[in-house]
Amino acid sequence: MKYDSPELLDRLAAAYVVGSLGALQRRRFERLVRESVAAAQALRVWETRSAALSAVLPPVRPAPAVWTEIERRIGVAPRARTGRRWADWLRPVLGFAFGLLLTVGVVRLQPDWIVPSDLPPQAVLPASYVGLLLDASGRPALLASSRRHGTQLGIKLLQPVTVPAGRVLVLWALPKDGAPFVVGELGPDAKQVITMRGTSEQLLTTVTELAVSDEEPGFSGDRPSAGFLLRGHCVKLW
Incomplete structure (x- = not known):
């Protein structure tokens, strides 16, 4: 080779x-x-x-069954006091690793999901903000990516998202310290582009998560009307 x-x-x-x-x-x-x-x-x-x-990346909390299986495989008895302390210390470490590997794994295994359409498929991803949103079952559902100094946010729906009749999907940015704000309204297409009101560097530099809610058409509120349908990390890649 x-x-x-x-x-x-x-x-x-x-x-x-x-x-x-x-x-x-x-x-x-x-x-x-x-x-x-x-x-x-x-x-x-x-x-x-x-x-x-x-x-x-903040920690991700895997399902309890994951920890049960890890403890079974490494021989940590749930009733053992010292083993339980060790497992409790390990949980946030592994939780962070799961979130890290999930996002990096998408970049590694599906680069065509992220590389902008005006670059060849084999191109290295330029400095970008990337968001991977999961559904309630923890499955990747939406990928958002934008160049560091770009104003366009590329959206790829990785699976269909059910929208109640008479509602629209709205994409939110969730800063680490600060109120959430609307990035834009999503259409039905699997691939689409949102034109933001500023560059990614201006809008997303303190944003750690992106989320999607369903709202009334023409929604202009500063908070989602209900819970989020999709939610996930927003990270810098450069």
Whole structure:
């Protein structure tokens, strides 16, 4: 196999950081990184992206059944006091990892979901804000992405979203400290673009989550009228 392809090195580096390479593949790539400047550079790029995500992603709480299965596999008895303390310490760490791997995994496994349409499919994602919204079952339902200094937010519906009759979907930005605000109204198309009132850097720099609610047509409130249908992390990738 030839390792002089930038696209191949990018994919290998992404898989290495995400942790989806097998043990033999990881050793081969580590040897390649020591021998190839291009491979080492590809790895640094993905390590930087991972570090950027870790700085903004809040913990994700997996279902209780996940912890039960982890405890069963590692031999931690739920009734054991010392084991329970250790498991309680581990939970937020693993919760964060699940959120991190989910978002990075989308970038790694489905780059065509994120790369803007005016770039070739094999292009490296430019500095962007990316939001991955989940439904009530925890399944990826909507992907939003915008270049760092762009005013257009690309939307891709990853699964159909049921909208009550006479209602429309509204996309919200949820800042870390501050009131939520409306980004725009969503249409029915699987792929669409929202033109924002400012650049991504101006609007989303403190936003840690995006969410979707259903509202009356022409909605102009400053709070959703009910709960969110979709919600997920918004992260910086650069």
